[in-house]
Amino acid sequence: MTVTEKIGQMCQVNRDSGNLLQAVKAGRVGSVVNEVDVDKINHLQRLAVEESRLGIPLLTGRDVIHGFKTIFPIPLGQAASWNPSVVSEGARIAALEAAGAGINWTFAPMIDISRDPRWGRIAETLGEDPYLCKTLAVAMLDGFQGDDLAKPGAIAACAKHFAAYGASESGRDYNTVSVPEIELRNVYLPPFKAIADAGVATFMSSFSELNGIPATASEFLLTQVLRTEWQFNGLLVSDWESIPQLSIHGLTSSDKEAAAEAFNAGIDMEMASSAYAGHLETLLREGKISEADIDAKVRHILRLKFQLGLFENAYTDTADFPAVANAQHLDAARHAAVQSCVLLKNDNRLLPLAPDQANTIAVIGPLADDAQEQMGTWVFDGDSQYCQTPLQAIRKLCANTSITFSKALDYSRSKSRDGFDDALRIAHAADIVILFMGEEAILSGEAHCRANIDLPGIQQELIHEIAALGKPLVLVIMAGRPLTIGSIIDQVDAVLYAWHPGTMGGPAIADLLFGVEVPSGKLPVTFPKLVGQVPIYYAQKNTGKPAGPDTYVHIDDIAVNAPQTSFGMSSMHLDAGFAPLFPFGFGLSYTEFAYENIRTNSNQVTMGSTIQIQAEITNIGTFTAEEVVQLYIRDVVASVTRPTRELKGYKKVTLEPGQSKTVRFDIHTDELAFHNRNMELSAEPGLFHAWIGSDSTADLKTEFTLSD
Ligand code: BGC
Numbered sequence: 001m002t003v004t005e006k007i008g009q010m011c012q013v014n015r016d017s018g019n020l021l022q023a024v025k026a027g028r029v030g031s032v033v034n035e036v037d038v039d040k041i042n043h044l045q046r047l048a049v050e051e052s053r054l055g056i057p058l059l060t061g062r063d064v065i066h067g068f069k070t071i072f073p074i075p076l077g078q079a080a081s082w083n084p085s086v087v088s089e090g091a092r093i094a095a096l097e098a099a100g101a102g103i104n105w106t107f108a109p110m111i112d113i114s115r116d117p118r119w120g121r122i123a124e125t126l127g128e129d130p131y132l133c134k135t136l137a138v139a140m141l142d143g144f145q146g147d148d149l150a151k152p153g154a155i156a157a158c159a160k161h162f163a164a165y166g167a168s169e170s171g172r173d174y175n176t177v178s179v180p181e182i183e184l185r186n187v188y189l190p191p192f193k194a195i196a197d198a199g200v201a202t203f204m205s206s207f208s209e210l211n212g213i214p215a216t217a218s219e220f221l222l223t224q225v226l227r228t229e230w231q232f233n234g235l236l237v238s239d240w241e242s243i244p245q246l247s248i249h250g251l252t253s254s255d256k257e258a259a260a261e262a263f264n265a266g267i268d269m270e271m272a273s274s275a276y277a278g279h280l281e282t283l284l285r286e287g288k289i290s291e292a293d294i295d296a297k298v299r300h301i302l303r304l305k306f307q308l309g310l311f312e313n314a315y316t317d318t319a320d321f322p323a324v325a326n327a328q329h330l331d332a333a334r335h336a337a338v339q340s341c342v343l344l345k346n347d348n349r350l351l352p353l354a355p356d357q358a359n360t361i362a363v364i365g366p367l368a369d370d371a372q373e374q375m376g377t378w379v380f381d382g383d384s385q386y387c388q389t390p391l392q393a394i395r396k397l398c399a400n401t402s403i404t405f406s407k408a409l410d411y412s413r414s415k416s417r418d419g420f421d422d423a424l425r426i427a428h429a430a431d432i433v434i435l436f437m438g439e440e441a442i443l444s445g446e447a448h449c450r451a452n453i454d455l456p457g458i459q460q461e462l463i464h465e466i467a468a469l470g471k472p473l474v475l476v477i478m479a480g481r482p483l484t485i486g487s488i489i490d491q492v493d494a495v496l497y498a499w500h501p502g503t504m505g506g507p508a509i510a511d512l513l514f515g516v517e518v519p520s521g522k523l524p525v526t527f528p529k530l531v532g533q534v535p536i537y538y539a540q541k542n543t544g545k546p547a548g549p550d551t552y553v554h555i556d557d558i559a560v561n562a563p564q565t566s567f568g569m570s571s572m573h574l575d576a577g578f579a580p581l582f583p584f585g586f587g588l589s590y591t592e593f594a595y596e597n598i599r600t601n602s603n604q605v606t607m608g609s610t611i612q613i614q615a616e617i618t619n620i621g622t623f624t625a626e627e628v629v630q631l632y633i634r635d636v637v638a639s640v641t642r643p644t645r646e647l648k649g650y651k652k653v654t655l656e657p658g659q660s661k662t663v664r665f666d667i668h669t670d671e672l673a674f675h676n677r678n679m680e681l682s683a684e685p686g687l688f689h690a691w692i693g694s695d696s697t698a699d700l701k702t703e704f705t706l707s708d
Contacts, residue, residue: 003291004028005054006298007280012061012237012271020044027052028277030269030301031059031105036381038316041102045314057305057314061237061271063378064106064155065124066090068097069324070333070503071375071382073340074444074480075110077499079126079524080587081339082628083652084139090336091143093329096153100321101381104308105156107204109140111191112161115535117525118171120448123377123480123500125166127524128537128584130187131647134194141200149201150309152320159195161206161239163221164188168208171534173447177208182640184210185675187539193230201304202235205267207242214249216242217258222266235300236266241273255279260288268297325386330504337501337508343519343588344495344527350472351494352515352590353432360402362430363391364423364466365437365459366409367478373412376500377445377480387503390436390476393510404430412440413457420462427466434474434513435463435492441500444480453484453531460488467491476509486529486581497521515590520626520652522587522695529581533573538584538696539643545570546644547578585630585647585695591621591657598692598702605706607669607683614664615692615700619655626654629663632696634689639676645696648672663692669706 001009009030013020016034023029024047035041041060048058066072072090073080081087091108098106110124111133126133126140137159144157164184168175179188192203205222206215215221216238226232246258259275260283270276283289305311322328343351353361367373371387395403408423410416427433437459442448454460455477467473475492477483478500489495496519498509511517528536545551553568555575572578598615605611617629631649635642649665672683685706691698 001054001298003281003284003294006294007276009056009298009301010269010280011274011277012059012269014272021047024048024058025051027054027056029058031061033061033271035060036062036101036103038100038102038318042315049314056302057310059105059156059301059305060103061105061107062098062103063108063380064094064098064103065108065110065378066376067094067333067379067502068101068381069383070097070329070386071379072333072336072502073505074123074376074500075126076123076480076524077340077501078336079132079136080342080499080521081336082132082522082524082650083339084135086336086339087136088139088143089332091140092146093332095144095155096321097324097329099153099155100316100318100324102316103155104310105158105202106144107158107160108144109137109157109195110160111137111195112164112166113188113191114166115537116166116171117453117481117528118449118451118531118534119166119168120173120377120444120450120480121166121446122525123444128526129524129539129647130190132524132650134191137191137195138198141195141198145199145201149307156201156304156308158202158204158237159192159200160204162192162203162215162226163206164210165206165208165215172449174207177210179210181679182675182677185679189225196226196230196232200234201307202237203232204237204239205242207239207245209249214242214246214251216267217246217251217261217265219265227266233300235268235304237269238262238267238271240271243267243270243275244273256283259283263289263293268300325383325503330386333502334504334508337498337505338511338517340499340501340521341509341512341519342497342521342523344497344582344586345489345492346588347493350474351496351513353513355398355514356400358401358431360404360430361394361398362426362433363394363403363405363436364408364427364433365435366407366412366414367438368405368407368436373440374478374500374505375502376441377448379441382503388506390506390509393506394434394513397510397514397516408462409457409459412438412443412455412459415458417458420465423462424465424469427469427471430471432474433466433471434476435466436476436478437463438478439480439483441480451531453481455483455485455488463488463491474513478505482525482527484528484531484581489581518590518623518625519587520589520628522585522628523582524584526580526584527582530576533576533580536580539646541641542644543571547572552577583696585628587628587695589621589623589625589627591619591623591625593627593655593694594618594620595693595698595700598690598700600690600702600704603704605669605704607685607706607708610666610668611704612664612666613690613692613702614662616660616662617653617655618660619657622657624654624656626652627694628652630693630695630698631665632691632698633667633672635672635674635684636687636689638674638684638686640674642674645691647696672706
């Protein structure tokens with residue numbers, strides 16, 4: 001290979017770049033991004049394989065984030081399933097449909113930990129917790145890549161965005177990230193480490209800076225951690241134009257300098273921009289980069305092309321693939337949506353409704369019948385013609401009930417009251433009202449951050465007015481993030497949080513509302529009462545002055561002209577308390593579960609062995625249902641402070657009414673390890689508390705001691 005040809009491999013070019021065809025023929029393109037037309041992709045591959053001097057096939061990349069044509073719930077919704085097989089199956093189908101279009105590389109999973117619902121990209125994450133995120137990330141990886149990348153239907157996955165992109169200040173996208181190394185290693189890196197160990201083919205650097213150095217130029221992240229410590233051998237791609245952006249960050253003063261920084265930090269392939277194409281040859285001549293490094297990078301790229309089997313066959317024959325959005329794919333999407341919805345409130349067991357319980361059901365709201373919006377963010381290829389909306393599904397399911405419908409608001413942000421009268425009229429005439437509210441898809445995702453995370457527009461006003469009619473009121477929320485619903489939750493009887501549920505969101509929601517299915521989703525992220533509580537997450541530190549019911553003082557309980565005193569001096573907000581609206585892991589069912597008899601097989605565990613922690617769960621209600629049994633642990637005293645609780649295991653089990661099961665977690669002491677102040681990963685002897693229960697506030701507790 002000539003140097004030019006090697007550098008060509010390091011360039012990923014957008015499909016509408018002017019001279020793409022010429023560049024491919026000339027061997028100046030290693031990968032094309034965003035082409036999804038199978039004929040065009042085959043044509044590009046033909047130019048690369050048959051008309052370029054070396055005949056090297058192309059990597060064809062695309063954001064296939066939560067489905068290709070069949071859209072699954074947004075990743076945050078999938079995380080609410082707490083079900084690795086659901087996540088894996090969604091990715092497998094996404095890969096199959098995308099591969100049928102000639103795509104061999106997706107930029108997913110996104111495994112940034114985020115504890116800030118203002119950040120629009122929280123929708124693309126798997127939530128706030130490293131353990132939940134890493135287990136689901138590995139499942140998603142398995143769905144995309146399978147056990148052999150060369151098999152038809154497998155595509156290369158990409159762990160992004162390396163690293164700590166989700167910790168942007170104030171939840172504003174691309175914003176500064178300041179995370180101490182110890183927190184980086186204990187919270188933000190574990191999912192990346194887990195997926196690297198599990199064989200993810202590629203990594204993507206983050207747009208943002210981390211502690212003063214943009215991630216795309218971070219030798220620490222890209223070489224020290226990823227290559228040296230973790231021995232990652234795959235391909236590392238920049239984010240979109242993130243190399244020239246190094247100059248906008250103020251780290252470099254030209255594309256040439258930026259190319260040198262990114263190259264020497266470790267980026268193998270440049271996405272979309274052309275700093276590498278324009279400057280690497282000169283930088284090599286000037287001795288600012290080495291040919292040995294070029295070779296190492298090209299090796300990462302070519303190895304992936306070999307692994308994908310592209311040298312044997314770079315072409316896609318659509319006859320080898322099943323139809324997109326076929327019945328089986330739609331059924332999987334429906335199941336995923338069922339598993340993802342979280343029941344947050346159900347006063348007086350209003351839900352499930354019986355299909356024939358009411359003469360008239362009023363369905364109201366801008367998201368009841370909007371096929372496009374229910375698909376959610378970052379869906380470039382999803383096709384709304386395959387979507388079934390909640391209104392359609394409810395009409396089908398309740399064939400003998402009169403279903404009236406009013407959109408009330410044209411879209412979620414609308415401030416026009418023009419539709420209120422109609423909505424109030426049908427609500428007044430109905431026996432039961434179901435509201436479909438939330439955010440349009442465009443209000444979450446990349447660059448779509450919000451400082452106010454209430455229901456947008458005048459939806460709250462509409463809820464107040466409908467609630468005043470006194471009808472049984474169900475609120476279904478579709479959104480790309482936790483919204484602050486503290487001010488309206490008391491107005492409604494039941495709340496089902498559906499995220500953006502994807503193509504089959506309608507039937508899934510209808511089945512849940514009418515008891516064909518029982519909710520089993522659990523929150524993968526804490527729901528604040530007020531945006532001012534953010535960041536609020538369950539794995540908080542205790543602080544020296546932890547808040548609790550005994551220390552809490554509400555702002556309204558402070559006497560007028562009160563002198564400065566130490567009352568309430570604990571870690572809380574006077575106006576919002578110390579607890580969230582809903583904790584991590586929370587989610588109701590139509591049945592109830594009782595937890596008892598937590599115990600360990602021994603009250604001692606020695607370093608290097610495994611302790612068994614188990615509890616008994618009984619379904620004490622009347623529905624057969626699934627429950628996510630969760631294990632939390634606290635390392636009570638350590639050389640650095642540890643969170644008050646950390647998720648260390650979960651299992652989704654099905655229980656019939658009256659049935660009991662013992663659920664056991666085997667915890668190896670390696671899983672108790674954390675990075676200490678010297679950044680060493682080790683578990684420390686001492687006392688541990690453990691809880692098993694249905695959310696992160698579980699109070700069924702035991703303890704054990706770890707000894708050397
Ligand atoms: C996003 C990446 C994405 C890329 C390609 C960027 O703007 O940050 O996550 O993979 O675009 O579409």
